[in-house]
Amino acid sequence: MKKFFIILFIGSLISFIGIWQIVNKGYDRQNKVILAIKKIIPSHLARKVKETIFFIPNLMEKNRVLSLQVKKFEQGLNGELFKEQTLKTDKDTKFAVKEFFLPFPRLDLRLGWAGAENSKRAHYLEIIDDKILVISGLGQTIYFDKKNINSKKLNQKAVTNNIKEYLDSNKFELIGIRDLFYDDGYVYISLQHKDRNGFTINIYRSEYNLKHLEFKPFFVINEYWDKYNVFSGGRLEKFEGNRILFSIGFSKNYYAPQDKKSFLGKIISIDKITKNHELISYGHRNPQGLFFSDNKKIIINTEHGPFGGDELNINFLENNSQEKNFGWPISSTGKPYPGEEKIFEKENWLSKTHEENGFIEPIRSFSPAIGISEVIYLERKNTDLFYVASLRAGSIYILKPDKDFKKIDSEERLFFKEQRIRDLKYDKDLDLFFAIFSYTPSISIIKYLD
Numbered sequence: 001m002k003k004f005f006i007i008l009f010i011g012s013l014i015s016f017i018g019i020w021q022i023v024n025k026g027y028d029r030q031n032k033v034i035l036a037i038k039k040i041i042p043s044h045l046a047r048k049v050k051e052t053i054f055f056i057p058n059l060m061e062k063n064r065v066l067s068l069q070v071k072k073f074e075q076g077l078n079g080e081l082f083k084e085q086t087l088k089t090d091k092d093t094k095f096a097v098k099e100f101f102l103p104f105p106r107l108d109l110r111l112g113w114a115g116a117e118n119s120k121r122a123h124y125l126e127i128i129d130d131k132i133l134v135i136s137g138l139g140q141t142i143y144f145d146k147k148n149i150n151s152k153k154l155n156q157k158a159v160t161n162n163i164k165e166y167l168d169s170n171k172f173e174l175i176g177i178r179d180l181f182y183d184d185g186y187v188y189i190s191l192q193h194k195d196r197n198g199f200t201i202n203i204y205r206s207e208y209n210l211k212h213l214e215f216k217p218f219f220v221i222n223e224y225w226d227k228y229n230v231f232s233g234g235r236l237e238k239f240e241g242n243r244i245l246f247s248i249g250f251s252k253n254y255y256a257p258q259d260k261k262s263f264l265g266k267i268i269s270i271d272k273i274t275k276n277h278e279l280i281s282y283g284h285r286n287p288q289g290l291f292f293s294d295n296k297k298i299i300i301n302t303e304h305g306p307f308g309g310d311e312l313n314i315n316f317l318e319n320n321s322q323e324k325n326f327g328w329p330i331s332s333t334g335k336p337y338p339g340e341e342k343i344f345e346k347e348n349w350l351s352k353t354h355e356e357n358g359f360i361e362p363i364r365s366f367s368p369a370i371g372i373s374e375v376i377y378l379e380r381k382n383t384d385l386f387y388v389a390s391l392r393a394g395s396i397y398i399l400k401p402d403k404d405f406k407k408i409d410s411e412e413r414l415f416f417k418e419q420r421i422r423d424l425k426y427d428k429d430l431d432l433f434f435a436i437f438s439y440t441p442s443i444s445i446i447k448y449l450d
Helices: 002-023 032-040 043-051 055-074 116-121 146-150 163-169 341-347
Strands: 081-088 094-101 124-128 131-135 141-145 157-161 173-183 186-195 198-207 216-220 233-238 243-248 266-271 277-282 287-293 298-303 310-316 364-366 372-380 383-390 395-401 408-415 421-427 432-437 442-448
Touching (some): 116 173, 124 173, 124 432, 141 146, 163 173, 233 287, 310 372, 372 421, 383 421, 395 421
Parallel strands (some): 173 233, 287 372
Antiparallel strands (some): 094 442, 124 131, 186 198, 233 243, 243 266, 266 277, 287 298, 298 310
């Protein structure tokens, strides 16, 4: 009987810890066992269990987060170092990781991934010479010196801008900043707003000035959608010649990605002087990551799939034998979300693969979805590597392609518990990554420990 109660106690304790990991935000959302259990336990029931049976650890977690937020608020623009650790990938590659506070609003987990207010809590960074420029989803801009990452404080400095004044004067409602980009003396942002015509996304540009940024419209798409959604894209990237790249999501207009007359579901290039644009690729759902390699003559993009099916895509620019069509919504490795089934059944979409339809296959698809975000390509120690950041999975995936960039030969995962990685940049001079972590939010410094 004694043994029975000991076994029962241990089993109950293990069950308690296991269920807490399921209902708490800190679990690994890519863990197959937890994913299987979550299919059985509805999300509303998990929230109820968290608020009742697990109210004590839930309260402790809330207090921990609140204490961190108070500390972040009190330190102002110091950009204080609050966490330092060594992490390993699942293949034991070591990284040194530092986290510094950002003075921006925290992601509100209660609103869910589609919450409109959270679109203003997506923050972005850019490396400009010896400075790091950062912008919040609301348009607040700060910068700091790169050398400060070796100190206990980043000593951030505010940069004023005219974003609010411009929006107010035009009676535009800010929905959120979608990217920050620097090139040749200019700072660019993509910005989604709402006006009397609906929702849209455009590019604005300012001369680089660390005292004040005066943004003016650079590229206006003049295309709108009726209801708020998160499928707007918005990434900006340097391109060959005098051009930049701009990714635009499909914004729940299911027919637009295959319509070449529409900007939605496309990646385009824009001439910085003439502002003339050119279609680069189409059939995209929500391109969240964008990278151009002039050496390899490829464009790498990541995009959110539907239910599952996040994609890593490669556009081989010198291969003109295949139409630059990436398939959405006709083909995807994912499946429709509940409520979307009718239009897919009506059009017989998703019945064939990319290859069967003559579209470009992703070099890697992720199911379950990882909430894919930015992508970086590097040649490190004579090895080609893709660094793919993620929101839902809280990870950076390190992918090694084969010599022809047709498939992935090996893969590692660097997991950050309780984080969502919104933006990722590589600094060649320092040989390290700068990342935006959304939960705190914070600037993270990630460096190989060779």
